[in-house]
Amino acid sequence: MANILETLDINHSFDKDRVMRFPNIQLEKGESKLILGSSGIGKSTLLHVLGGLLKPTSGRVNFMGKSLYELSTKQLDQLRGKQIGIIFQKPHFMQSLTAIENLKLSNTISGGKSTTSQVYELAEQLNIQSRLQAFPHELSQGELQRLSICRAFLKKPAMILADEPTSALDDGNTAQVVNQLQSLQQTYDTALLIVTHDARLKNHQFHTIELGAE
Amino acid sequence: MNRLSVAWKNLKSDPLRLTLNLLLFSLGIGLSLYLLLINSQVRKAFEKNMAGIDMVIGAKGSDLQMIFCSMYHIDNPTGNISIDECKAFLKEQHPLIDLSVPLALGDSHKGYRIVGTDQSVLKLYPAELHEGKLWAGSGTVTLGSNVADILGLSLGQTFNSTHGFEDADGLEHDHEMVVTGILKPSGSVLDNLILTSIYTVWDNHDTGNHNHQDHSHEHHDHEDNDHEHHGHDHHDEHQHIELDRGHLITHTDKEITNILIKFKNRKNFQALNLPNNIRKHTNMQAANPPYILNQFYDRMGIGFNLLYWVAILICIVSSISIFISLYNALRARKYQLAILRVEGASPNYLFSQILLEGIMLSIIGYCIGVILALIGYTVTRGMVLERFQYVWENFPQHPGYFMLAGIALMIGVIASVIPAIRAFRIQIHETLSS
Known part of the structure; x- marks a missing residue:
């Protein structure tokens, strides 16, 4: 099966003294992987590189057959908007909009064609349909994270990148969020890459790559 | 979204x-x-009612007050001037003056000013009759369109004028005034005025015991314009009749408030000096409205x-x-x-x-x-x-x-x-x- 994502010799340095070297990663359609690493090792940096948010100092990132950093800003924005869903450690939403409005705005910006009923359907799968009229500041951390997952899957992307999606959650919520992620990943046949330091996720049958193990 | x-x-x-x-x-x-x-x-x-007026003559006082009162009817008169003193400017044969309009002010009806004048005033503003006829002598009035609309007055109705410009009880004159005509809207100050003969104002302020109801409507023959010898006790003679200018100036014992003047040639040297000469050599004052209004605009x-x-x-x-x-x-x-x-x-x-x-x-x-x-x-x-x-x-x-x-x-x-x-x-x- 063709790889959705393929990286080759990615290095990145923010200053001369410290160079972060990342393992080569391949991710097929519908496949899920866990990248595990301790704090400060560059997990978020790697996720930003893979998501087209940060150009690495060297190396190559191929996504859906295209070299990400050879695309123009406009092409990269469009590709990311349509094909890459990113779930951040700390979910951010427009505070002036309700949850449903945030989802609709994201859908509009990414050029997605999800209908309102599809939004509700997805929200129902994540068990937040009853909270869609609430404003972000009225939602709990767990609800915000589920809303963030909803936003990422709404555009039916080819790949989901999740940065520490469970770091702020208790065990119960962690299990729930990971199960929902896996379930949706299978439903949408999406590639899923989780970057975390949370060892609890090892129990969820992911193919795991440990950063700093080389 | x-x-x-x-x-x-x-x-x-x-x-x-x-x-x-x-x-x-x-x-x-x-x-x-x-x-x-x-x-x-x-x-x-202000500009609409400038009406090409080159000079205003009145009693000594503030220039601006005189212009506001005589041209815009928004201030009190500076006083009155005697016909005897101003008659030269009322004569139709004056070499510098194309048009002079005498005004007798001081009365009102429900806040609308009554202006005693002659029909020369209608040459200043674009006035047309809407209905009825123009005032024709003492006691007859022609209403500006706003006055008729707002006060709901129509032809044939009568009212009593009030002394002064405020609508105050107890200051009504005894003489009834009858509406004989209503003007079309002109967008000028005429819309807000009640026009009547100067004799109406004189009669209203006359202390003599005239019974105007008894006056005849006969027309006087003034062709000779020689009224000086009448001794100027004219109230009994020309009650409801619009008299010509020649007759008006024979009332040397009477007073009016202002004269609005248009020169034949406003650039004429003598015309330009006329206001100064009037101020220096008479008890009256004269003002040039464009000049005074420019000063006013500057201050405003x-x-x-x-x-x-x-x-x-x-x-x-x-x-x-x-x-x-x-x-x-x-x-x-x-x-x-x-x-x-x-x-x-x-x-x-x-x-x-x-x-x-x-x-x-x-x-x-x-x-x-x-x-x-x-x-x-x-x-x-x-x-x-x-x-x-x-x-x-x-x-x-x-x-x-x-x-x-x-x-x-x-x-x-x-x-x-x-x-x-x-x-x-x-x-x-x-x-x-x-």
Whole structure:
């Protein structure tokens, strides 16, 4: 099966003294992987590189057959908007909009064609349909994270990148969020890459790559 | 979610700041527009009633008061002048004077001024009869269109005039006045006046015991204009009859209030010197209305300019306030904007979204400002109508609407362009990692 994502010799340095070297990663359609690493090792940096948010100092990132950093800003924005869903450690939403409005705005910006009923359907799968009229500041951390997952899957992307999606959650919520992620990943046949330091996720049958193990 | 909706929700997410911004902005715009409208209506009213009048003669006093009283009917007379002293200017054969219009003022009816004059006044203003006929002698009146409309007077109705310009009980004259005609609207001061013969005013103020109901309507023959020998006890003779100018000036013991004068040639040296000569050599004063009104505009301009500067200052402050609001909002929302970039929004999208918020704020502020200005204008219009009987336009057209809309838009853009550029330059990785 063709790889959705393929990286080759990615290095990145923010200053001369410290160079972060990342393992080569391949991710097929519908496949899920866990990248595990301790704090400060560059997990978020790697996720930003893979998501087209940060150009690495060297190396190559191929996504859906295209070299990400050879695309123009406009092409990269469009590709990311349509094909890459990113779930951040700390979910951010427009505070002036309700949850449903945030989802609709994201859908509009990414050029997605999800209908309102599809939004509700997805929200129902994540068990937040009853909270869609609430404003972000009225939602709990767990609800915000589920809303963030909803936003990422709404555009039916080819790949989901999740940065520490469970770091702020208790065990119960962690299990729930990971199960929902896996379930949706299978439903949408999406590639899923989780970057975390949370060892609890090892129990969820992911193919795991440990950063700093080389 | 369309962008307008997002912009509006962003703005109203901080209602206090939104209110402050809109209040400042609309006050600046509203005050500017209000001043423009008022200024234009005042100038329009003054210019429309200038009527080509080159000189006003009256009793010694303030030039401006005399002009306001005789041409605009919004002030009190400076006093009266005797026919004996001013008769030279009333003569139709005067070498410098093309038209002279005598005015006898001092009475009113329900706040509308009664002007004793002759029909030469109709040569000054574009007046046409709507119905009936022109006043024809003592006790007959022709109403301006606003007077007829607002007081509901019609042909044949009678009323008693009041001494003075205020509508006060107990000061009514005994003599009844009958409406013989109503003028068409002319947009001039005539619309607000009750025109009658000078003899009406004299008769009303005469202390003699005349019973005007008994006076005949016979027409006098004044061809010889030789009335000096009549001894000037004319009240019994020409009660309801419009008499010619030659006869009027025989009443050397009587007084009028003002004479409005149009010169044959306003650039004539003697005509130019005439006001000075009158001031120096008679007990009367004479004023040149364009000159005096320019002085008035200059003085009024200082006040208006001061208010304009206040309005401009408010606009500048509101612009700074909008800038600070958008800038602070941007700082608070930078993560949210970075997420929009992650979701596929281009830098241009963020730039235009912030710009849209500034523009939307300015448009709403402009609309509220226009409403405030029109409310203020309507209130002022009512006060002017009540106090001076001047009818201003209901919702006057003015280029200021477009000018201020442009300024409002410019303020919105200027205030939001820096925050918009910062939004444009948001670096996703740096923002989300900070």
